[in-house]
Amino acid sequence: MTKKDHIRPRPVRAFQWDLARQVERLDFLLKWLPRYADWGYEELYLHLEDAVEFPTLPGVARRGAYSQKQFARLVDAATRVGIRVVPIVNLLGHTQYLIKTPELRDLNELRAPDGSPLERGQICPLHPRTLEVAEKLLRDIAPFCTAGLVHTGLDESFHIGKCPRCREEIARVGLDAHFAGHVSRLHALTSKLGLRMALWADMFYYIPEAIAQLPRDVIAFEWYYYPFTRRPRVELFNFAEADLAARFKQHDIAFYGCPMNGAFRWEPLPSFSERLENIKSWWRYAHHTGAAGFLVSSWEPNRLAIELTTAIDAAAACLWLEPHITEPSQMLARGFERVFGRTGKSAARTCLAADKFPFSGYPRWQINDRWDVLATDSTLLTAGGARAATYAREESALRALAKSAAVLPPALGASLQFRHYLAQRDRFVRAAAQAIFLARHHLAGNGFDMAHRRPLAAKALAQAGREATQLEPALKKALRAARTMWRRSRDPKQHGPNEEMLTRDAQRLRAWRAWLRRAQKKPTLANGATPVCGRWQLQFAVHNFAPALQKIVVEQQGPDGSWAELHSVFTIEFKAAAAQPHSKIVREISVPVDASDARLRIAVRGLGQVAVSGITLTDGVTARSPAGSREKIVLGLPAPRNGFPAINWGHNAGEVEMDFSHV
Numbered sequence: 001m002t003k004k005d006h007i008r009p010r011p012v013r014a015f016q017w018d019l020a021r022q023v024e025r026l027d028f029l030l031k032w033l034p035r036y037a038d039w040g041y042e043e044l045y046l047h048l049e050d051a052v053e054f055p056t057l058p059g060v061a062r063r064g065a066y067s068q069k070q071f072a073r074l075v076d077a078a079t080r081v082g083i084r085v086v087p088i089v090n091l092l093g094h095t096q097y098l099i100k101t102p103e104l105r106d107l108n109e110l111r112a113p114d115g116s117p118l119e120r121g122q123i124c125p126l127h128p129r130t131l132e133v134a135e136k137l138l139r140d141i142a143p144f145c146t147a148g149l150v151h152t153g154l155d156e157s158f159h160i161g162k163c164p165r166c167r168e169e170i171a172r173v174g175l176d177a178h179f180a181g182h183v184s185r186l187h188a189l190t191s192k193l194g195l196r197m198a199l200w201a202d203m204f205y206y207i208p209e210a211i212a213q214l215p216r217d218v219i220a221f222e223w224y225y226y227p228f229t230r231r232p233r234v235e236l237f238n239f240a241e242a243d244l245a246a247r248f249k250q251h252d253i254a255f256y257g258c259p260m261n262g263a264f265r266w267e268p269l270p271s272f273s274e275r276l277e278n279i280k281s282w283w284r285y286a287h288h289t290g291a292a293g294f295l296v297s298s299w300e301p302n303r304l305a306i307e308l309t310t311a312i313d314a315a316a317a318c319l320w321l322e323p324h325i326t327e328p329s330q331m332l333a334r335g336f337e338r339v340f341g342r343t344g345k346s347a348a349r350t351c352l353a354a355d356k357f358p359f360s361g362y363p364r365w366q367i368n369d370r371w372d373v374l375a376t377d378s379t380l381l382t383a384g385g386a387r388a389a390t391y392a393r394e395e396s397a398l399r400a401l402a403k404s405a406a407v408l409p410p411a412l413g414a415s416l417q418f419r420h421y422l423a424q425r426d427r428f429v430r431a432a433a434q435a436i437f438l439a440r441h442h443l444a445g446n447g448f449d450m451a452h453r454r455p456l457a458a459k460a461l462a463q464a465g466r467e468a469t470q471l472e473p474a475l476k477k478a479l480r481a482a483r484t485m486w487r488r489s490r491d492p493k494q495h496g497p498n499e500e501m502l503t504r505d506a507q508r509l510r511a512w513r514a515w516l517r518r519a520q521k522k523p524t525l526a527n528g529a530t531p532v533c534g535r536w537q538l539q540f541a542v543h544n545f546a547p548a549l550q551k552i553v554v555e556q557q558g559p560d561g562s563w564a565e566l567h568s569v570f571t572i573e574f575k576a577a578a579a580q581p582h583s584k585i586v587r588e589i590s591v592p593v594d595a596s597d598a599r600l601r602i603a604v605r606g607l608g609q610v611a612v613s614g615i616t617l618t619d620g621v622t623a624r625s626p627a628g629s630r631e632k633i634v635l636g637l638p639a640p641r642n643g644f645p646a647i648n649w650g651h652n653a654g655e656v657e658m659d660f661s662h663v
Contacts (some may be wrong), residue, residue: 009047009121009247010292011256011257011286011291011292011294012042012043012256012291012292012294013040013041013042013043013224013292013294013320014041014042014044014045014086014256014293014294014295014296014299015036015041015043015044015045015261015295015296016044016045016046016047016088016295016296016297017029017045017046017047017269017297017298017301017302017503018047018297019046019047019048019066019301020047020049020050020051020097021050021053021299021300021301021302022286022301022302022490022492022496023051023064023066023490023491024306024489025489025491026066026070026074028073028489029074029326030073030077032310033077033078033081034081034084034315035338035339036081036313037081037082037083037316037320038322038340039314040236040314040317040320041083041313041317042082042084043083043085043086043147043295043350044078044083044084044085044086044253044295044357044522044533045084045086045087045088045151045297046074046086046087046088046293047088047298047299047635048087048088048089048141049090049094049096049119049418050062050065050097050100051065051066051316052066052068052071052087052133052141053065053066053067053068054137054141055068055069055140056135056136056139056140056317057101057104057133057136057137057140059101059102059103059104059270060101060104060137062068062072062096062097062279062426063445063490064081064494065575067658068140071144072143072331075144076147078145078146078628083146084147084148084149085145085146085147086145086147086149086150086151086198087145087150088137088143088151088152088153089122089137089141089146089150089151089152089153089363090126090152090153090154090181090552090621091134091153091154091186092121092122092123092153092154092156092157092160092653093151093153093154093155093156093157093159094122094124094153094155094156095107095123096120096121098123098133098187099119099123100119100122100487102358104129104133105117105119105128106126106127107123107124107129107130107133107150107158107163108120108121108122108123109121109122109123109124109160109161109163109166110122110159110162110461110531111163111164114252114555121159121162122157122159122160123510124165124166125160125166125179125181125182125185126161126165126169127162127163127165129191131185131487134186134189135189138150138189138190138195139193141193142193142194143324143487145195147585148194148195148196148527149177149195149196149197149198149199149219150190150193150195150196150197151199151200151221152186152198152199153199153200154182154183154199154200154203154506155199155200155202155203155223156200156202156203156204158174158227158317158641158645159181160178161175161178162450163311164222169181173249174209174243174410175207175211175644176207176210176213177208178539179203179207179209179210179211179260179650180213180214183197183199183210183214183215183218184213184214185646186213187215187218189234190615191423192268196217196218196219197215197217197218197219197590198219198220198221199218199219199220199221199223200219200220200221200222200223200372201220201222201223201244201248201255201354202223204220204244204247204312205236205237205645205646206236206242206410206642206644206645207232208244208247210250210383211244211247211248211253211605212251213224214251214253216251217250217254217255218254218420219251219253219254219256219292220244220248220253220254220255220256221255221256221258221274221295222245222255222257222258222439223258223259223260223297224241224258224259224278224282224578225259225264225278226274226278227277227278227280227310227576227578227579228276228281228285229281230333231243232244232285233579233580233597234639235547235548235549235579236280236548236549236607236639236645237548237639237640237641237642238546238547238581238608238638238641239547239579239580239581240581240641241242245285245289245291246289249290254292254293255281255288255289255291255292256262256286256291256292256293256294256295257282257285257286257293257294257295258282258290258296258297259274259275259278259279259281259282259283259296259297259316259474260278260296260297260298260299261275261279261296261297261298261308261309261312261313261316261511262275262298262299262301262312263298263300263303263304264300264305264360264574265300265303265365265574266303266357266359266365267303267304267358267361267574268303268353268366268415268418268419268422268485269304269308269354269359269415269416269419270305270308270309270312270497271353271355271359271575272303272312272348272354272355272407273300273310273329273332273352273355274350274355274575274576275332276312276316276328276332276643277294277313277328277576277614279312279315280319280326282294283316283319285651290377295393296312296313298573300468302496302497303407303496303497303498303619304415304485305411305412305414305455305484305488305489306411306487306488306489306633307409307411307488307489308341308351308411308412308415308619309337309460310339311332311335311336311338311339311340311344312332312335313335314334314335314336314338315331315332315334315335315338315341315600315607316331316333316335317338318330318331318334318335320335326595329348329352331370332348333345333348334350336348336351338500340408340409340412342489343407343408344409346407346408347409348410348414350401350404350408351412352399353397353401354401354419355414356397357394357397357423358575359419359423360572360573360574360575361569361572361574361575361578361587362571362572362573362576363542363569363571363573363587364426364570365590366569367425367426367429368501368504371423371429371432371508371531371532372433372530372531372532372533372534372542372592373567373589373592374426374430374433374532374588375430375431375433375434375436375532375533375534375537375590375592375620376430376433376537376539376590385525387425387429387501388430388595390435391423391426391427391627392427394423394427394489395423395424395426395427396425398416398419398420398423399420399423401416401420402416402417402419402420404416405417405497410484410488411484411488412486413447414481414482414484414488415481415485417477417478417480417481418481418482418485418498420476420478421453421474421475421477421478421481422478424471424474425471425474425505428467428471429532429551431464431467432464432468432512433532433533434466435460435461435463435467435530436526436530436533436620437533437620437621438460438525438620439453439457439519439523440457440460440462440526440527440619440620440621441447441620441621442456442457442460442622443457443523443524443526444526454523454524456518457523457524458519458523458629459524461516461520461523461526462520464516465513465516465517465520466518468509468512469513470515471509472509474501475505475506475509478502479499481501482496482499482502482563483499484604485498491596491620496577496588497523506612507660508531511530511531512531515530515531517562519605527619529542529592529594533590533592533620534591534592534593534594535592535593535594535595535619536555536592536593536594536595536596536598536617536618536619537591537592537593537618537619537620538590538591538600538615538617539588539589539590539591539614539615539616539617539618540589540591540602540608540613540614540616541586541587541588541589541612541613541614542571542586542587542588542611542612543584543585543586543611543612543613543632544571544573544578544583544610544612545582545583545585545609545610545611546578546581546582546583546587546608546609546610546639547565547571547572547578547580547583547585547608548606548607548608548609548639549570549572549606549608549639549645550570550571550604550606550607550609550610550636551568551569551570551604551605551606551649552568552569552571552592552602552603552604553565553567553602553603553604553605554566554567554568554589554600554601554602554603554653555567555600555601555603556593556598556599557598557599557600557601557602561602566592566593566600567591568605569589571587571610572607573585574622592615596617596619596624596660597660597661598617598660599657599658599660599661600617600657600658600660601637601656601658601659602615602655602656602658603635603652603653603654603655603656604635604652604653604655605639605648605649605650605651605653606647606649606653606656607636607639607647607653608636608637608638608639609634609635609636609637609639610635610636611632611634611653612632612633612635612656613631613648614633615633615656615658615662617660618656624657625659626658626660632652633656635654635655635656636651636653636654637653637654638660
C-alpha cells in the first residue's frame with residue numbers, strides 16, 4: 001500500500017474540465033493529467049456538448065472539435081495515470097448544441113405559434129426522435145466512459161413541459177412522473193450500454209417527488225457555488241436551505257457534492273477565497289451526509305487563464321493530502337506552489353488582494369455591452385450609490401497589483417493586467433459622462449452669454465478628449481494580456497471572448513473620440529444624446545434586499561400606448577454576500593432617455609422582490625423627481641419557497657409608472 005492509498009478517504013475525489021465553451025489544446029490537457037493524479041484526484045468529468053465529434057451525428061460537432069482519435073488520446077492518458085473518465089452528454093437542458101443543427105431542430109420543446117421549432121431552446125423528452133438521437137450520442141461516447149459512468153446533465157431544464165405533447169402528459173401524470181419518465185428512458189439506454197447513469201440534482205429542488213420514481217442505481221450530483229454553513233441553498237427560492245441529501249439517502253440514491261473552482265460569466269479572475277470556502281463547505285457536507293463523491297466542477301472558463309482554476313483544484317487537494325491546512329489563504333498558497341512552484345506563495349497573496357475588487361454581477365457587466373448606462377449624478381441617489389472615489393481606489397489598487405505582473409506566473413500576471421484595464425475603463429466611462437454633465441452646466445450657466453459659455457464647455461470636452469487618448473494605450477495593453485490569457489491553453493489562431501469584447505471597446509472609443517472632435521467645434525452638441533449618456537438619464541437605486549432571480553427593466557411608452565424596453569439588467573451578483581435570504585446590496589441604475597416628458601416605468605421580472613428609490617430624470621443640470629420617488633418602492637412578489645418556478649421574462653411581476661411631463 002502506497003502512502004497515497006493510505007491517506008485516500010471517501011468520498012471519491014473528482015474534477016471537471018468544461019470543454020463546451022472552448023476547446024483546450026490537447027497538449028495542455030495531457031500535461032496536467034499526471035499532476036492531478038499526484039494530487040489524489042480519481043475521476044475526470046468532461047463537459048462536452050459539441051466539443052467532440054459524434055460519428056453517427058456528424059452535424060453536431062463544431063469547428064475545431066476534438067476528433068475521436070484526439071479524444072481517445074485524452075482518455076487513454078487519464079487511464080494510464082489512474083484517473084477514470086466520465087463524459088457529460090447533456091440530454092435535456094443545455095441542448096442548444098443539438099438544436100442549432102438544422103436536421104435536429106425539430107427536437108425543440110419550444111415552438112412558434114405556427115408549430116414550427118424555434119432556433120433556441122431545449123430538446124423535448126417525448127419527441128419521437130429524442131431517444132434515437134440520445135442513443136447515438138451515448139453509443140458514440142460509451143468507449144470513453146472508463147469509470148463505467150456517463151453523465152446525462154438534465155440540469156436547469158426550465159423549458160420542460162412547453163410543447164403540446166409534454167403538456168398533455170404532465171396534465172395526465174404530473175410533472176414529477178414526466179421528468180422521472182425521461183430519466184428512466186435514458187437509464188434504459190445507458191444500462192443497455194453497460195453504463196451507470198448520472199445526472200445533476202438541481203431539478204429535484206423543484207420536483208422532489210420525482211426522486212422516489214428514479215431508478216435506484218442513478219447517481220445525483222448536487223451543486224451549489226457559494227459557501228454555506230449547514231446546507232446548500234436554492235437561489236430561485238430566495239436562497240432557502242435545501243436537504244436533498246436526506247431524500248437521496250431515503251431512496252438509496254447515491255449522490256456527489258459539487259463545488260466550483262472558477263469564475264462566473266464575465267469575471268476575468270475567480271474570487272479565490274470564496275471558491276475555497278465553497279469547496280470546504282462541500283467537503284464538510286459530503287463527509288457529514290455520506291456522499292459517494294466530491295466533484296470540483298468548472299464552468300465557463302473561456303474568459304479565464306485556466307491555470308488559475310487548476311491552482312484552485314490543487315489547493316482543494318489540501319483537504320485530503322494535508323488536512324491540517326484549513327485556512328483558505330494557506331490552501332491557496334499550497335495550490336499555487338503545486339502548480340507554479342516557488343513563486344506560488346507570493347502569487348497566492350496577490351490573488352487574495354485582488355479578491356477585494358471583484359468584477360462580478362450583472363450591474364458591473366453592463367459596461368461590456370454599452371457605455372451609456374453608467375452616467376449618474378451620485379448626489380441624487382440614496383446612500384449606497386457608487387462614487388467616483390470608489391472606482392478611483394479600485395483602479396489604483398489594481399494598478400499596483402498589475403505592476404507585479406513581470407514576477408508573477410504569466411497566467412496570473414496577464415489576468416491582473418486585463419483586470420486593471422477593466423478598472424480603468426470603469427473610471428474612464430463614468431468620468432466621460434461627468435464631462436458631458438459639466439459641459440451642460442457651462443452651457444446653461446447664468447450670467448454669461450453664449451460666447452463665454454461655449455469656451456468653458458469646450459474646455460471640459462477637451463479634457464475628456466485627453467483622457468480618451470490615454471485610454472487607447474491601456475486598451476492595447478489589455479488586448480495583449482487577453483491574448484496571453486487565451487493562448488496559454490488554446491488555439492492562438494482563434495480569438496477569445498475577452499479579445500472580442502476589447503474589439504467592441506475599441507469601436508466605442510473611436511466613436512467617442514469622433515464625437516468629441518465634432519463637439520469641440522460645436523460644444524452645444526453636448527446638450528443632445530452622446531455615446532456615453534442620453535439627452536436625459538433616468539437614474540434610481542435598486543435595493544436587492546431579498547436575492548433570487550430578478551431582472552430590472554426600464555420601459556418607455558410610445559404614442560400608441562405600447563411599452564418598449566429601453567434597458568434591462570439582472571440583479572444577480574454572484575457573490576457570497578448576495579447568496580442569502582437577506583442582503584443590503586444597493587446598485588445604481590442609469591438609462592438614457594430621449595425626452596424630459598417621456599412616460600416611463602420601472603419593472604421587475606423573474607422571481608422575487610426588489611425595492612427602488614431615488615427615481616430621478618436628469619440631464620446633469622436639471623433633476624426631476626416624481627412624487628414619492630425618494631421613498632423605497634417594493635416591486636414584485638416574494639420568491640417561491642417550493643414548486644416548479646414559473647419564469648416569464650416577458651411579463652412584469654411588478655412595476656411603477658412615472659410621468660415627468662408635469663414635474
